[in-house]
Amino acid sequence: MNGAQALIRTLADSGVEVCFANPGTSEMHFVAALDSVPEMRGVLALFEGVVTGAADGYARMAERPAATLLHLGPGLVNGLANLHNARRAHTPVVNVIGDHAQHHKAVDAPLESDIDAVTGWTGGWNRTCVDPARIGADAAEAVAAASQGRIANLVLPADVSWGDGGVAANPVPPIARSTVEDSTLAKIAEVVRSGESAVLLLGGAATRERGLRAASRIAAATGVKVFAETFPARIERGAGLPAVDRLGYLAEQVQWQLTDVRHLVLAGAKAPVSFFAYPGKASELTPDGCATHVLAEQADDIVDALERLADLVAEGVEPVLQAASRPALPSGPLTPQNWTEVIGALLPEGAIVSDEANTSGLMIPMTTAGGPRHDVLTLTGGAIGQGLPVAVGAAVARPDRPVICLQADGSAMYTISALWTMARENLNVTTVILNNRAYAILRMELTRVGAEAAGPKAKALLDLAAPDLDFARIAEGMGVPATRATTAEELAEQFAAALAEPGPHLIDAIVPSLI
Known part of the structure; x- marks a missing residue:
């Protein structure tokens, strides 16, 4: 058994059954070893920000860690924004970060970087594997550390990955939460x-x-x-x-x-x-x-x-529960209010809502409060580009439940390639893009910070309308069926149809900006 096989065997035995990955040359022995552990599912994403965001969404719904596979220091850096969100969410994630073979690091190859400095930024548990015989123990400890609601970073030099003498390890029991006195x-x-x-x-x-x-x-x-x-x-x-x-x-x-x-x-x-x-x-x-x-x-x-x-x-006192209620289906051109009424009117039982609607979604909590029971996953750390990847991970974790991604247009572009992974894995995700052709929240902040002298150049940096983004064509190019809605009636028809069909769908909802 080589080091990579021992590592994956230990992860699977410790309850980590999914690895979201964007591998490179240094990780090829890990990739090859996936076939030796049938319990481990590999999910490919085209950008590391999707990898890390998907691991976050998976763990929030599965209540156990997912693994990521990242290519060297630059791959880790590409995934940091959504690791920041995961850290703020106290989500358990185990990052396996490939590195150059130990003897190769001294030659300062082009992709050489200070991985330790970057892993330290995540504020979690960090270790570099140095011996195939220890790799199983390192992996088991990483899972136990992540299970406390932390980011666990396990750096895997290529020679440790391919080296013989890999030893799998038994799971390390997680530390129990403290009882309040x-x-x-x-x-x-x-x-x-x-x-x-x-x-x-x-x-x-x-x-x-x-x-x-x-x-x-x-x-x-x-x-x-x-x-x-x-x-x-x-x-x-x-x-x-x-x-x-x-x-x-x-x-x-x-x-x-x-x-x-x-x-x-x-x-x-x-x-x-x-x-x-x-x-x-x-x-x-x-x-x-x-x-x-x-x-x-x-x-x-x-x-x-x-x-x-x-x-x-409150001995003997019962909780006050929300009564069932739904808004009526609206009509007319889409507005920042009535699109949320469509979602509230049609929200399915057991939905998982990945909410990165931002300024367009201010009314969503009100229009869905009395709907069927559902979970909402929010933008915990404020680093945009979370919504689509978190929806990917949630759908992998809970294929039995419909996932709805409410996604602002500007932040969608950070991790738009998540649509490709949705199509590849045939994930049951309905994405509604709130397309107001602007960084609307930054228009608001421009005034709130007191930048009164902002002129045409400043305003142009917050405008997404030149050229317009055609999300329906982008989605179709990645294998996701897509439609465009400009009225409440169109959104209702398209949303209901998407929910009724398995697999991913995207609706490009054209809404005016609040600001």
Whole structure:
């Protein structure tokens, strides 16, 4: 058994069954070794940002790591933006990063790079394999580290990959999440019972059903307000679940939501801060005079803490659940509001929504709140180009559920080749491109940062209409059936048809810009 075979054997035995890959010469022994481990599925993507984003989407839905295969340091760099999003989502990902053979590094070949400096940027677990006999143990430890909600980077020199004497290893048991102490729960119980205005902010596992139900019980019994963090990794929504609003994106929205709040209780979330600095505006958004209390952090058993707190302060109290409701199908030319009503009216049961609609999607939470139960995967780290790759990974993880990708036009172009992988794998993904021919959010930010003197040259840098992007033709060129919608009736007809047919589809929805 060579090193690559031992590595893949260990990954599969540790529960990693999918490897999203964009390999090169240094990774060819890993590629060849895939045939020796039938449990491992290889999924090819044409750009490393799709590879890493797909691994993120897979793990969010499968609740276990996927692997990536990246070509040397430059391949890792190409995937960093979506690894940033995965890091912010606390998603478990195992990156296998090829490297030159150890004896070859000294000659400074053209693709030589400082991989260690780049892996350190991901803030996770890092190791370089140096011996085929150790490669299985390294892989098992990488999976265990990733399973804590971290990025695990395993650098694989080519000579270790092809070297004989590879030894597979048994899985390493993951570290259990910490149990929040009773004394902490008692202190938080005093806070929420105090009668003073309080907000319970949810993140991580707290935005799944059990956490949402416990939080709703606490709110019903004590009057605290409940919000989810602005961009949760995965939030369950729909009829029969508690409805929880997310904190706004704009600092002004958050400040309004937290007006006069005296206590902020964090359950798997961080205290809110402004996404960017603005002249004369605060970076920290917790109100003056508001005390912050940590119920549970990411390494803790957040859901257990919420349920125990609910038993303390809300014994016998039931959660308040969202009633079933749908908007009526609209008519007329598409607008930033009525396209969301089409989605809300036709949203299928069990949908997984990869949401990178950005400014065009502001109404989506409202129009889908009472729809059938569904999951929403959001842009956790703010690095655009996530929506299409995350949809790929979610569809690989859950082929039994329909995946809907709501994708802004500008950010779609970052990782548009994800459509090719959808076609190659025949993934059940319906993509709706919100085509407003602009970086609309940057038009807004141009004013918000105080850049008052912006003229034609500045505005041209935020315009996507010269030339127009024809997403239907782009999709068809990558093997994805596509249509174009300019009215609500056309979008409804095309969306329903796409949902009724297996495999990928794309709808190029022409909408006006809000800004």
